[in-house]
Amino acid sequence: MAIFNLKVNGKQHQVDVDPTTPLLWVLRDHLDLTGTKYGCGIAMCGACTVHVNGMAMRSCQTAVASIGNQAVTTIEGLSEDGDHPVQRAWLQHDVPQCGYCQSGQIMNAVALLNANPNPTDEQIEAAMDGNICRCGTYLRIKKAIKSAAAYT
Amino acid sequence: MTLIKTSINRRSFLKSSALAGGGFVLSFSWLASCKSGTKETLTIPDEWFKLNGYIKIGENGVVTIMAPNPEFGQNVITSMPMIIAEELDVDWKNVIVEQAPFDPEIYTRTGQFTGGSAGIRSGWPGLRMAGATARRMLQEAAALAWSVPVSEITTQAGVLSHKSSGKSAGYGEMASAAAGIEVPEEVKLKDVKDFKIISTSQKNVEGKKIVTGKPLFGLDYKKEGMLIAMIVHPPAFGMKLKSVDVSVAKAMPGIKDVFTIETYKDDYEQQGFDLTTFNELIVVVGNTTWEVMNAKKAIRAEWEVFPSYTVTKRGWRGPETVHIPGGLESTSNHRREIEERAAKPANILRKDGDPESAFKNAAKVVERTYTAPFLAHNCMEPINFFAHVTADKAEVAGPLQAPGFIESALSARIGLPKEKIDIQLTRMGGGFGLRAYCHYLVEAAVISQKVNAPVKLMYTREDDMTFGIYRPSYSVTYKAALDNDNNLVGFQVKGGGVPESPVFANRFPAGAVDNYLAESWELESNITIGAFRAPRSNFIAGAEQSFLDEVAEAAGKDPIEFRLGLLDRAKNNPVGERNDYDAARYAGVLELVREKSGWNGNSNPGVHRGVSAYFCHATYVAQVLDLVMENGKPKIPRVSCAIDCGIVINPDAATNMAEGAIVDGVGNAMFGEMSFNNGVPSKTNFDKYRIIRQSEAPKSIDVHFVENEIDPTGMGEPPFPPIFGALANALYKATGKRYYNQPFFGESINLG
Numbered sequence: 001m002a003i004f005n006l007k008v009n010g011k012q013h014q015v016d017v018d019p020t021t022p023l024l025w026v027l028r029d030h031l032d033l034t035g036t037k038y039g040c041g042i043a044m045c046g047a048c049t050v051h052v053n054g055m056a057m058r059s060c061q062t063a064v065a066s067i068g069n070q071a072v073t074t075i076e077g078l079s080e081d082g083d084h085p086v087q088r089a090w091l092q093h094d095v096p097q098c099g100y101c102q103s104g105q106i107m108n109a110v111a112l113l114n115a116n117p118n119p120t121d122e123q124i125e126a127a128m129d130g131n132i133c134r135c136g137t138y139l140r141i142k143k144a145i146k147s148a149a150a151y152t
Numbered sequence: 153m154t155l156i157k158t159s160i161n162r163r164s165f166l167k168s169s170a171l172a173g174g175g176f177v178l179s180f181s182w183l184a185s186c187k188s189g190t191k192e193t194l195t196i197p198d199e200w201f202k203l204n205g206y207i208k209i210g211e212n213g214v215v216t217i218m219a220p221n222p223e224f225g226q227n228v229i230t231s232m233p234m235i236i237a238e239e240l241d242v243d244w245k246n247v248i249v250e251q252a253p254f255d256p257e258i259y260t261r262t263g264q265f266t267g268g269s270a271g272i273r274s275g276w277p278g279l280r281m282a283g284a285t286a287r288r289m290l291q292e293a294a295a296l297a298w299s300v301p302v303s304e305i306t307t308q309a310g311v312l313s314h315k316s317s318g319k320s321a322g323y324g325e326m327a328s329a330a331a332g333i334e335v336p337e338e339v340k341l342k343d344v345k346d347f348k349i350i351s352t353s354q355k356n357v358e359g360k361k362i363v364t365g366k367p368l369f370g371l372d373y374k375k376e377g378m379l380i381a382m383i384v385h386p387p388a389f390g391m392k393l394k395s396v397d398v399s400v401a402k403a404m405p406g407i408k409d410v411f412t413i414e415t416y417k418d419d420y421e422q423q424g425f426d427l428t429t430f431n432e433l434i435v436v437v438g439n440t441t442w443e444v445m446n447a448k449k450a451i452r453a454e455w456e457v458f459p460s461y462t463v464t465k466r467g468w469r470g471p472e473t474v475h476i477p478g479g480l481e482s483t484s485n486h487r488r489e490i491e492e493r494a495a496k497p498a499n500i501l502r503k504d505g506d507p508e509s510a511f512k513n514a515a516k517v518v519e520r521t522y523t524a525p526f527l528a529h530n531c532m533e534p535i536n537f538f539a540h541v542t543a544d545k546a547e548v549a550g551p552l553q554a555p556g557f558i559e560s561a562l563s564a565r566i567g568l569p570k571e572k573i574d575i576q577l578t579r580m581g582g583g584f585g586l587r588a589y590c591h592y593l594v595e596a597a598v599i600s601q602k603v604n605a606p607v608k609l610m611y612t613r614e615d616d617m618t619f620g621i622y623r624p625s626y627s628v629t630y631k632a633a634l635d636n637d638n639n640l641v642g643f644q645v646k647g648g649g650v651p652e653s654p655v656f657a658n659r660f661p662a663g664a665v666d667n668y669l670a671e672s673w674e675l676e677s678n679i680t681i682g683a684f685r686a687p688r689s690n691f692i693a694g695a696e697q698s699f700l701d702e703v704a705e706a707a708g709k710d711p712i713e714f715r716l717g718l719l720d721r722a723k724n725n726p727v728g729e730r731n732d733y734d735a736a737r738y739a740g741v742l743e744l745v746r747e748k749s750g751w752n753g754n755s756n757p758g759v760h761r762g763v764s765a766y767f768c769h770a771t772y773v774a775q776v777l778d779l780v781m782e783n784g785k786p787k788i789p790r791v792s793c794a795i796d797c798g799i800v801i802n803p804d805a806a807t808n809m810a811e812g813a814i815v816d817g818v819g820n821a822m823f824g825e826m827s828f829n830n831g832v833p834s835k836t837n838f839d840k841y842r843i844i845r846q847s848e849a850p851k852s853i854d855v856h857f858v859e860n861e862i863d864p865t866g867m868g869e870p871p872f873p874p875i876f877g878a879l880a881n882a883l884y885k886a887t888g889k890r891y892y893n894q895p896f897f898g899e900s901i902n903l904g
């Protein structure tokens with residue numbers, strides 16, 4: 001066990017955990033931030049996507065010890081009132097079905113738009129290919145990303 | 153004008169009461185269906201009279217509707233309250249929908265079921281009745297207050313008015329008075345043409361919570377002092393635990409206990425949905441998920457092959473004895489056994505005319521065999537459940553499709569009467585049928601009882617995928633006889649599966665062919681199977697629709713014309729009486745998709761089209777899939793889909809469901825497969841089990857609904873089965889090769 005000081009959603013947190021613990025479980029079990037989801041645990045589904053220093057990362061494969069003082073952002077910290085352009089676009093297109101994958105989809109989409117404010121269809125497909133939606137909401141995800149790009 | 157009764161044999165479906173602090177509550181049965189008639193009256197189950205939904209109207213005019221149905225993505229949490237709001241005649245903007253925290257005092261779990269696309273279909277009359285009754289009671293309250301005849305009171309978007317006196321009041325103002333009005337015996341329902349909310353697109357009422365990551369799912373559930381539990385199950389179907397050494401795992405950091413449990417006791421008579429694959433499990437309980445995951449890896453266990461056995465299950469058809477063979481099964485053996493079994497005589501389900509002679513005298517015979525593998529459900533949210541069992545009560549919470557199905561098992565297993573059990577439903581991260589089999593709820597409760605603490609049981613993705621209750625593996629052989637004029641004069645379907653047959657004897661083209669034979673066989677297996685999005689249809693639709701395509705080609709006919717010709721026959725001069733489809737509605741979706749897809753005007757030689765149509769779960773669907781080849785890879789620029797599900801409650805939500813079903817179907821047709829080697833599942837996670845991804849999904853999906861005034865039917869399942877056929881038929885056009893065996897592509901191939 002070891003003490004880690006983490007900066008998550010702009011707040012400082014201290015946790016005492018095994019250094020190999022994935023960030024995913026620190027968020028969910030220790031910080032009660034359950035918006036970040038577990039889907040596969042092996043970086044194959046994207047449900048656990050968070051931002052580490054603004055980059056999309058699979059938190060299931062990111063050991064807490066590797067975070068250091070980098071800023072972590074989760075779905076809960078994306079905006080104050082759920083009014084981030086990507087969240088608004090998600091509501092406009094009523095994207096979710098079961099909703100389970102959507103935190104990860106949104107976090108990945110935000111990182112995409114930060115890097116590329118006007119992605120083409122092909123760029124969206126390439127960037128979002130790591131995020132599985134078992135309910136098949138891919139078309140709406142693509143439309144919502146385009147709408148979000150247009151709002152900003 | 154439709155009148156609907158609010159009671160049967162003086163038992164009411166409704167109950168009104170005053171709201172503490174002012175206002176009015178009308179409790180109703182979410183399940184009630186009020187078609188009266190003596191025969192039905194006698195068979196109405198008690199559950200229909202249990203009040204498990206409510207409409208609350210506060211003095212401020214805010215209407216709260218409580219939705220007790222579990223939600224896994226089909227958005228019934230929005231569409232069912234829309235039906236109530238319509239008849240209540242309120243402005244949807246003033247309606248709040250609550251997914252009820254499951255209060256056993258008021259609401260019953262019995263019978264709640266999300267599956268079979270039945271939510272809307274079964275709820276329709278009862279929900280309308282509830283809304284209309286509340287409206288009527290508000291009208292009566294206003295009539296009393298204003299001393300005018302109730303017939304003169306009109307409503308409009310939550311406002312009561314009396315024209316000649318010029319009086320008007322919001323629902324909120326009359327709500328407390330309405331609580332004192334007697335529930336009317338009979339109420340008038342709106343005419344379809346007067347609908348204002350139904351058939352308008354309304355956003356998912358939980359959308360905001362989802363996009364902000366609120367804890368909605370079972371896996372997010374947390375209670376003070378809660379421990380985490382995980383299981384270790386046998387590595388292969390056909391195996392059970394022999395011995396286990398828990399010493400290393402038990403000594404690991406954060407671990408509270410390691411032990412074994414039995415889910416069901418030997419003497420417990422299982423119900424149909426009490427299915428479990430591995431009854432004895434090793435359980436690891438600890439403080440945090442990561443610690444438990446690590447300890448799980450340190451378990452050293454020995455497993456042994458179990459001998460064959462029989463279980464008696466009490467299903468819908470009464471007690472049934474099921475023989476479970478011993479031994480370790482492999483997909484390669486299944487293939488051989490299927491071939492051998494399919495060659496032997498099978499159970500005749502239906503026979504019309506004289507199929508033998510028809511085939512003997514045929515000018516042309518087409519015979520083809522189609523197969524499909526087991527499929528894993530792979531819901532994005534892995535199996536999990538919370539349980540806190542104490543000496544005098546049990547609180548359980550989590551994702552499940554059918555709480556009523558598991559209650560008896562739970563009660564028997566933990567030794568508490570049903571009244572002492574509180575089941576709370578969380579939003580489900582997918583269901584697809586899997587969460588109707590709630591053995592994991594019993595497991596969680598047994599574990600909680602054993603460690604005497606609140607526990608959340610969670611399966612890893614690997615556990616979820618390898619402890620499956622899979623979609624069965626299937627095979628079907630079709631035979632068609634054409635005469636000299638290329639008329640279809642004989643048709644045979646003979647199908648089976650491991651361990652369940654996919655054949656529906658009375659579905660199309662039964663009724664459209666003079667000489668018809670349907671046969672079925674089954675092979676035993678110890679690989680557990682169960683419902684999977686549109687059970688059985690999910691295979692047989694694609695096979696049948698691929699075959700009809702090939703027969704149309706052999707007959708030299710356009711595939712849509714060919715189908716329409718058969719439907720015409722079934723409509724005007726049906727063969728037999730048990731045909732379970734409406735030929736005109738079937739033809740209707742085909743005609744609509746032909747028009748909308750521009751089927752007849754396809755002048756682009758690079759675009760290859762496949763058509764398919766199917767009827768299941770009371771809904772008709774036809775699809776045309778466009779396919780192009782790019783760099784040798786198939787790419788799907790567009791799918792056109794026509795649906796007849798009666799009145800569409802929430803068109804955009806229904807469209808979302810259809811889009812998802814089509815994407816899911818394309819993915820499963822291309823890649824979906826679970827195989828076994830000596831009982832061991834070949835895939836354990838999404839690295840091997842291919843799920844369709846963003847770049848592979850069709851680029852656009854156009855969904856069109858047939859407009860009619862028929863009572864609404866389901867949407868969750870029907871758009872799924874036919875797409876397998878549309879894809880196979882388009883692939884044939886593109887490649888010249890027919891695709892008979894699913895998955896069409898292996899796991900390593902991508903779509904363009």
Ligand code: FES
Binds near residue numbers: 037043047048
């Ligand atoms: S849970 Fe991290 S990628 Fe699937």
Ligand code: FES
Binds near residue numbers: 101102132137
């Ligand atoms: S919405 Fe269900 S997995 Fe994406």
